[in-house]
Amino acid sequence: MSKASVANAVARLTKTNKYALDFAFRAQKAMLEEMIFAGNEILERMRTETHLFSEFSSKMAAAHSVKDLKTMCEECGQHQIDFVRRDSERIFKHGDRMIETATQSVQQPAADLISL
Numbered sequence: 696m697s698k699a700s701v702a703n704a705v706a707r708l709t710k711t712n713k714y715a716l717d718f719a720f721r722a723q724k725a726m727l728e729e730m731i732f733a734g735n736e737i738l739e740r741m742r743t744e745t746h747l748f749s750e751f752s753s754k755m756a757a758a759h760s761v762k763d764l765k766t767m768c769e770e771c772g773q774h775q776i777d778f779v780r781r782d783s784e785r786i787f788k789h790g791d792r793m794i795e796t797a798t799q800s801v802q803q804p805a806a807d808l809i810s811l
């Protein structure tokens with residue numbers, strides 16, 4: 696083996712290791728972002744649920760008849776449905792963003808390795 700071929704092999708190995716390390720850092724960053732996102736979502740959901748419960752409690756205390764209770768239940772049910780809808784939309788948007796991130800994380804190093 697000539698020195699040039701050995702140097703070329705070492706350069707390719709170094710480049711491959713660089714891309715593997717880059718991929719590992721991207722994966723770690725994505726995992727940390729996911730943990731932060733999950734924590735923020737849990738806190739947001741707790742805040743919203745607490746707000747809905749306090750609204751429900753105050754309306755329950757203000758209801759003085761069966762008709763008032765029926766109206767209150769309909770309103771609170773609608774609020775809960777709206778909350779679930781917003782929550783689902785947020786989760787779907789997040790899923791789209793994660794698919795995009797994962798695709799970019801895999802495509803970039805793969806394209807670079809193919810060019811070796």
